[in-house]
Amino acid sequence: MSVSRSTSSRWGLRFLGLGYIAVLLIAPLVLLFYKTFEDGLAAPWEAITSSDGLHALKLTLLTVVIAVPLNTIFGVVCSLLLVRHKWKGNWLIDAAINLPFAISPVVIGLSLFLLYGKQGWFEPGLAEAGIKVLFSTPGIILACIFVSVPFVVRETVPVLQEIGTEQEQAAETLGANAWQTFWRVTLPAIRWGVAYGVVLCTARVLGEFGAVSVVSGNISGETQTLPLFVEKNYENFNLPGAFGAAVLLALLALVVLMAMNLLKRKEAA
Amino acid sequence: MEAHAANSPVAPPRARHFRLPGVGAGLGRGYVVLWLSIIVLLPLAAMLDKSLSEGVGQFWDQVTSPAAIQSLELILVCSLIVVAINAVFGTIVAWLLVRDNFPGKSIVNAIIDLPFALPTIVASLILIQLWGKNSPVGIDFALTRLAIVVALCFVTLPFVVRAVQPLLIEMDRDMEEAAASLGAGGATIFRRIIFPNLLPGLAAGVALAFARALGEYGSVLLFAGGKSDTTVASILIGQKIEQGNEVGAAAISIVLLLMALVCLFVITLIQRWGTRHERSQVNLAANPVITGATPQKGDERE
């Protein structure tokens, strides 16, 4: 405010920064919507509501519904562990949680492929039990869990650190046991952090492509999630199908962005 | 946040007070370790195993084949270029979001996270629509190395912006005013006061962006494709899987993974360096790149 900034440099920065964003982020997104509905709603709608399209949508949503809650529970438990219990091995857990950030999605897919594949370590046991992991829904879910492991933890940890232990100690002096303290004191205090983590986790699962591509075999109508649907249709020159699904995913992404924005404000308040 | 953690009364871990309801810390730890093992560590172990399954020699051959080396070099160089570009533009954008006021600012602030929320394959699709054969502005550089760079810029921008932004928000404006009262002009103030205090966040954001860029797959797949001169490491790995060359795929994956792990390690070092003089609170656990949250101006005064 008080540090003088000349008008020309201010507009120069605006031009550079906003121009960059307009060209890099906004233009392609706008074009997507334009291209998709350029010839009307009919073609994209048909593509989405085709049996393959609907199946892809259902599969994607199913994955979200399973993977996100599992990672949420893990996230909350893990962050409680990391923040409230000092343990020598915590840094290892911390490092392991960071791993999915560093690994390419194809590598994730490959590693799952190798673990559960024909010569994989689990293979004999799984074959006996009749569980098919690869080229099937379980594999997809495992891949999505892998890539989204860190989010809830990463969001909850700083919030837990911030609130400190005083409230929990107060609850204990008032007679609450561990479960009551957690449920009535801790959880409400961290809920916005957790919520934000859940949103990030959901976004990641919805959009996962590379890992799922490897483990699922991208079999239309069977193991094809919505992102895979986009790719398959594009490669088969079925542009309306690809665009339709892409727009749907983009809309979901925008919903996610709005949720993120809302929660950021709640978290700050 | 760190200030608070440092000042809060330290309750020494009392063994009998379990913060994990209903179960002990031991059981909780067991669950966490088990989950991580099954989900993350075992698959990676299986991959390591596979890569060496035909011997170290074969591992080495796969990794040093011309195609492999070229793909690794390509992604390394492109990632370096991309993080350099985004270091500059990301800082500018963060600056605009914190220090400037313009109509639509909150929309821009939200849209920064778009690459994060959007599936990478959709990113690839929309990029090729705009800059490909059917480009409405007649610019076509799809399936070129430039396309790789643009795709990577797209997906890694939020990392830098969200790493710099909170540091700018929390920055002690008094320092800038003090510098002004001592005679420093705008550029000097940025160079000597603001930038050094942004550096830890910027470095962390850059390192994360780099790690992400190294492994990026979906967004380059359609846009840059797998032509001989645009095959980055991740695409090569995908090709080898399709060809059934699992050992090769695993070997190159291990190398790629190691490169990214070095990045993560560097981030930890940066974190330590950043808090060395208490100059800025770079707490990776709260790193908005990962968390996405923008902390408010906290009270760091003691």
Next chain:
Amino acid sequence: MGISVEGANKSFGDFQALDEVSIEVPDGSLTALLGPSGSGKSTLLRAIAGLETLDTGRVLIDGEDVSTKPTQKREVGFVFQHYAAFKHMTVYENVGFGLKIRKWKKGEIRARVDELLNLVQLPGLADRYPSQLSGGQRQRMALARALAVQPQVLLLDEPFGALDAKVRKDLRTWLRNLHEEMNVTTIFVTHDQEEAMDVAGQLVVMNQGRVEQSGSAADLYEKPANEFVMSFVGEVNRLGDDFVRPHDIEIVRDRDESTEEAMVQRIVALGFEIRVELVLGDGTEVWAQLTRGELQRLELREGQIAYLRPVHAKSFNGSAPSNSPGASTPQGSTDGGDAEVTAAA
């Protein structure tokens, strides 16, 4: 370098921070801007420094109108409440910052920084980082940094606000001594009236963006212009329209025409002074300040009836203090009527 502010007005949105403010700060003086939060004192100080721009009005330093000059060019030294230390630089680099910008040679910078560190009594700490210093040390470093470039004017914004009480008192004395040595025109902002009266030669009392009164500590205390100033610079009792200082309330055992009846509610011993809380017949609560000797002589006890006589009451509503027997007080007086009050019992 005298400083003048003429007709300063500044608003932040709907909030009027400065309202037709004009002050004169004599060359070489040590002036305090005193007032509660929101009174505009910091805004005024920052406007003098150029860290805020006035909506209307002028700032003159040594006769020159600097209202349009940016902070960089005004050559003012500014010290912040929370030190504003350059966290990423050593103490040496902090203090030498202004000199480095002015492109002094390394040897010259070294000499000057050493000189200043000795002046502020921080020798040998040149290579430390601010985070390794205590609050008081950081503030002294900030002062050294501001003085390094030999500013015409030194401005301090609640410089001791972030420090412990003891450190605050020490630095207060130290600042006064420093000023005597350096003789730079100095203005500092505070909400602590004791601090202002202890340190400054001239005080400017502000309230809600306006200057209420300016003058020496004695002037303000003995001849307050209005109720606000009187109650801000010292303790005050309100008796009807009149205002009386606690040490101006005399307690006597026997009633006469000049006394009022009151009941002793509470006697508190605060160090060497005694505070006697009383309540009048009409319910007004009053407290008087006594010495131990006086208390013993009066043999007062809680619950007892006593008689008070205010000496030196002041009234600000333009008429003579109530019950004064025809004492001639100028109409619309703003310097307070001063008379003995006789009670209408």
